[in-house]
Amino acid sequence: MKPGLFISYSRRQTPFVDSLVEKLTKNEYSIWLDYHNLVPARPWFDQIMEGLNGADAVLLIVSKDSIESTNVADEWKTALKLNKRIVLVIFETCPLPEELQNCEWVDFRVDFKKGIKQLDHLLNQLISLEKPAPQRGFKAPFLFRVALILSILVAISSIPVLWTVYIPFILIPLPWQIYKRNYNLSRVFAALILLPFMTYIHSETGTDNLLFSRLILNIDIDLHVFLIIAFLLITFFFSPVLLVILFTESMQRRATPEAAQVRFANRLIVDKRQEPRSVLFAIDHAPEDGRYADDLRKGLEKHGHCMAQINETPEAIFVLISAYKKSTNFDPDSQVVYPVILQPVSGIADNLGRIQWIDFRKGIRNIDKLAKLLPEPERLLRALATPPMNSGEIYPVVVDVLQYFFLGTGMVFGGVILMSVLDVIIGVFQTTNFISELIDIVFIIINGILLFGTSLFILRGLRLRTRGASAIYPLFILAVFQLVLVICVFFSLDQMTTSGSGRSIEGGDPTQGIIAIFLYYAIFLLVAIPLVLFRWRELYRWFPRYQVVPVDRIENIFLLYNPLQTRAFILHLIFHLGLLFSVPLFFLAFSFDGISVILFCVAPILFGVHWLARRLEKK
Structure with missing residues (x-):
């Protein structure tokens, strides 16, 4: 019979631990892992001690984060007192405490599959290791080195699109972040997807000649054309390749939670025909999250569960975690409490931050499975719970689509306008009506700044859910305002072009700019309208139910709230x-x-x- 294993780790290595536990479970090991085995209504510390006592060996995931963690230190020190076998799983090298330096170890830094085989061999045989565990040196898989090289090339290729602000801001520091494993996958995904598109726009407008030939490189036209072609090849080929590599198992295992995909539910078969025993439940939520609470209640009541009244004691309590609610008066150590996370948020109370969460950041999912498993807390958590990590920027699909649209609006129109103004300025010095043209340029610069600013304002409202702009009406007003600004600036540039002061954005034909505007909005509407129609409830839930007062001075001035x-x-x-x-x-x-x-x-x-x-x- 294979030994029972207790996993001691830092939550910064959760993606690696997920893969490790999945492989060991397939190899028929009995695993105790906190976010798989902790159940509500029992003190979590007592459960951890039971897990340690019942294990034959402790797998300590060695990393800088775990060695510096006081909770992990308490676990391996308790294991030493209990004379438990400790096996070091080397995720990354770091100085080890003296008590751990002679423990058995397996190196997982380069080859995960080889590490699994060595660990399986080690656990089933007592082997005396000749060398102590490594405490220095850097090793990484081959794909990591490829990703590092590609990220450097992509970072360089993002320089021509400095006018987008967002893309170079994300991609220039990416090589160092990949090395340190602390990049944000959702933001990098958006930047890598948009980079080829923005590079194409850059090459098709007059802004490329201005940026390189006139302001920075000061080189001849042949070399300039060669560089543009090189940048296009890098962005259109290496950018998607890098994106694919970042989603491979090897890179995902090395990633921190921010850089890894989130597993929303495990595979657990539930009999669709079986109706569960009726359970009294309660939902603890902020008034602003009332729409989520209503849909959760309806989904549970559909399967025969009942909402507990004031004088009744609930058997299950759902605490909806959001920007409006981060704590609860219910005690997870004595009551069956299920934290339900609705959005990325920080500052969550400790008693909710140490037990498994049900993840509704993508919307209310698996509600039928949740209802059927409600009478069985252990199976429910094993099927639906996720580690309590709140660092991932995960949103409902319809919210993501809106974010990408407004991000693109700020980059495409705001950025191109500001860069085109630089080209127009050169023409200003060639005209006799200098003051008049300078006023025109100031107006256009203000326009570009407003487009950037409103895009950031909208994105902030969509992401946080706590601003006055976190509602349909103010978002609609801001979107129309942006459209009016874009149309106005193209007509303004047309007037400046016909007066002989400079060039328009589209090489002297402003009608192309107007066509580009309507194409951009038409494509968005073709994608967004069907999505909103099919998933309108998702967007409806996302916006807070109540907006009592505006929370921002600018929102106060411009009445941007409901x-x-x-x-x-x-x-x-x-x-x-x-x-x-x-x-x-x-x-x-x-x-x-x-x-x-x-x-x-x-x-x-x-x-x-x-x-x-x-x-x-x-x-």
Whole structure:
């Protein structure tokens, strides 16, 4: 019979531990792993001690994080007192405490499959090792070295698209982050997907000649063309190859939780025909998360479970964790508590941060399996629970689509506009009407900044769920505002081009720019509308149910939140329509008469509406 194993590790190595436990389980080892074996309503420390006592050997995953962890130290010190066999699984080398330096060990740094075979051989035979465990030196799989080289090439190829800001910000530090294993997979994924597209836009516009030939490289045109072709080859070939490598098992095992895919549920067969025993349950949630709570309640009641009333004691308690709720008054050591995470969030209470979570960050999934397994906490957690790690930026699919769209809007239009202004500036010095052209350029720069700023504002609202912009109405207003800005700037550049001051974004034909705008929005609508129609409930749940007060000064000024009263909503709508009317007047009039109309006619009306809306809300 194979020995029972207790896994002692740092949660920073959870992806590696998942793979290790999966292989050992297939080899018929009995494994005790906290987020697989801890059950609610029992003190977690007592359960850990039971796991240690019942194990024949302790596998200590050696890394800098685990050796520095006090919880891990308590586990291996307890194992030594109990005279348990300790086997060091070398994930990375680091100085070892004196008590561990003579323990048995297996090196997993280079070849995982070979390490599994050596570990299996070691566990089933007592072998005296001639050498102590390594405490220095760096080793890594071949794919890691390939990923490191590709990331350097991709980082260099991101320099031409500095105007996007986001892509070089993510990709330039990526080689060092891959070496340290602390990159954010969701952000790197977005940057690598967008890099070829943005490079193509860069090569097709006049901004490439400006950026390289005039400002940075100061080289002849032949070498410049060669470099552009080289950058295109790197981005269109190496970027997707690097992305594929980052998702391979070898790279995923080396990754920290931020850099690894999340496993939302394990494979556990549930009889679809069997109806579970009815269980009294309670849902502890913030008012803002009421839509999640309603859907969870309906899913459980559909299978015969009942919501506990005030005078009833629930058998199962679901605590919905979000930006609005990070703690609970229920005691997981004496009650069956299931933490349910709804969004990426930090600062979660310790009593919820040490037991398994049910992961609803992608939306309410596996609700039928959850309902059928509710009377069996141990099977439920084994099937649906995930390690309590809150660092992954994981969102519902429809929210991800919206994020990519607004991120692209800021990069494509805001970035190209700002870079094109540099090209226009050169033409300004060749014209006699210097002051007038300079004012035009200032207007366009403001436009580009506004596009970047509104994109960041929208992304912040979508990600955090705690801002005034975390609602459909303000997001819609901001999206329309961006569209108006983009159209206005193309017409503005058209006027500047026809006046002979410079070149337009599309090489002198502004109609191409207008076509590009509508193509961009058309593609988004073709993707987003079907997705929203089929998954509207997912987006509906994501936005908070209540918005009591705006949380940001800018949101206060521009009324970017959902008002509580219908009359206030009408005033908000009038205010925003007035602002949208002012944008083309300001950017397209290009005269002091147009500015005068805004200052003396539109502005007083907007201030009056704003004052009435704020006064009404205070009542």
